[in-house]
Amino acid sequence: xxxxxxxxxxxxxxxxxxxxxxxxxxxxxxxxxxxxxxxxxxxxxxxxxxxxxxxxxxxxxxxxxxxxxxxxxxxxxxxxxxxxxxxxxxxxxxxxxxxxxxxxxxxxxxxxxxxxxxxxxxxxxxxxxxxxxxxxxxxxxxxxxxxxxxxxxxxxxxxxxxxxxxxxxxxxxxxxxxxxxxxxxxxxxxxxxxxxxxxxxx
Numbered sequence: 001x002x003x004x005x006x007x008x009x010x011x012x013x014x015x016x017x018x019x020x021x022x023x024x025x026x027x028x029x030x031x032x033x034x035x036x037x038x039x040x041x042x043x044x045x046x047x048x049x050x051x052x053x054x055x056x057x058x059x060x061x062x063x064x065x066x067x068x069x070x071x072x073x074x075x076x077x078x079x080x081x082x083x084x085x086x087x088x089x090x091x092x093x094x095x096x097x098x099x100x101x102x103x104x105x106x107x108x109x110x111x112x113x114x115x116x117x118x119x120x121x122x123x124x125x126x127x128x129x130x131x132x133x134x135x136x137x138x139x140x141x142x143x144x145x146x147x148x149x150x151x152x153x154x155x156x157x158x159x160x161x162x163x164x165x166x167x168x169x170x171x172x173x174x175x176x177x178x179x180x181x182x183x184x185x186x187x188x189x190x191x192x193x194x195x196x197x198x199x200x201x202x
Contacts, residue, residue, distance in 0.1 A: 006184070006201055008160035009102055012145075012169035013113035016188045017099075017128060018091045024084040032080060033071035043068055051116045054139045058118060081118045091128065094191035098198070103131050110134035110158045112151070112167070114144045134158050145169070146177030155183070166201060168194065 014020035026044060030037040043065055050056045056064070062075055076083070103109055109132045113120075117139050129135050134157045138144040141153060155162060162182030169175050175185035186197045 005164060006107065006166055007164040008108040008110065008158045008166070009198075010110040010112050010151075010154050010158070010165060010167045010178075010183075011099070011132075012171075012174065012188070013111055013115065013123070013128075015170040016092070016168060017095055017111075018123070019088065021085050021088045024088060025081060028084045029080050032076060033066070033069070033073050035069040035071045039069050048116065049144065052114055052138045052144055053142050054117075055142075058116075079118045081116060082122055085119060086122065089122075089126070091126075092191065095194065096131075098191060098195060099131050102198075108133050108158050108160060110136065110154050112136050112145065112154045112169075114138045145171075145174045148177065148181060151178050151181050151183060155181075166198065 011017060022044075026040050027037065029035065030040045047056070047061055047064055051058065051061050058079065058081070065071070066075075078086075099109060111129055111132045111134070113136070115137045120137050120139060123129065134154065136150065136154055136157065138150070141150070143149045145151075151167070155165060158165070163184070166184045166186060167175065167178040168186045168188050169178070170188045172187055175187045179185045184201055186194060188194055
């Protein structure tokens with residue numbers, strides 16, 4: 001599927017390996033805590049990145065959220081970052097099939113994901129990351145894509161040079177950041193396109 005010059009492929013997680021349900025999660029937060037959706041959007045934009053870089057934990061996030069939103073209703077037992085995510089969880093089996101094909105060919109595989117602790121725990125429990133040799137999550141390393149530190153850490157851990165590596169992500173800004181470091185980039189759209197693009201590398 002890929003030429004011998006390629007030794008490693010680094011994958012994003014959300015909307016590449018599985019479906020992301022942020023809009024449903026936000027609406028669930030809005031209705032459960034009786035907070036206007038625009039307020040949810042504003043606070044999400046401001047504070048979820050802090051959660052994603054482990055600057056705050058989930059308990060601290062909700063304390064801040066409830067204080068700043070004026071939400072009076074109690075938090076449910078199940079994390080509001082997980083409830084809708086779990087209900088709508090869907091793995092892209094056709095992409096996972098490609099992952100295993102790469103693994104069979106001896107290609108090193110890595111995950112490089114901007115993520116938060118509750119979702120990483122959930123996805124790990126589902127076995128989504130089982131085929132990957134290296135797993136790097138922003139909530140564990142304290143930086144997020146497109147920060148070059150994320151990509152350099154991935155290269156170091158997977159022990160591959162940029163020109164020997166392909167990075168797959170559904171966001172152009174993340175792919176472009178990888179390319180600036182000399183990493184081959186693929187902007188993910190679907191499994192069929194991914195397979196075609198992997199074959200193109202010489």
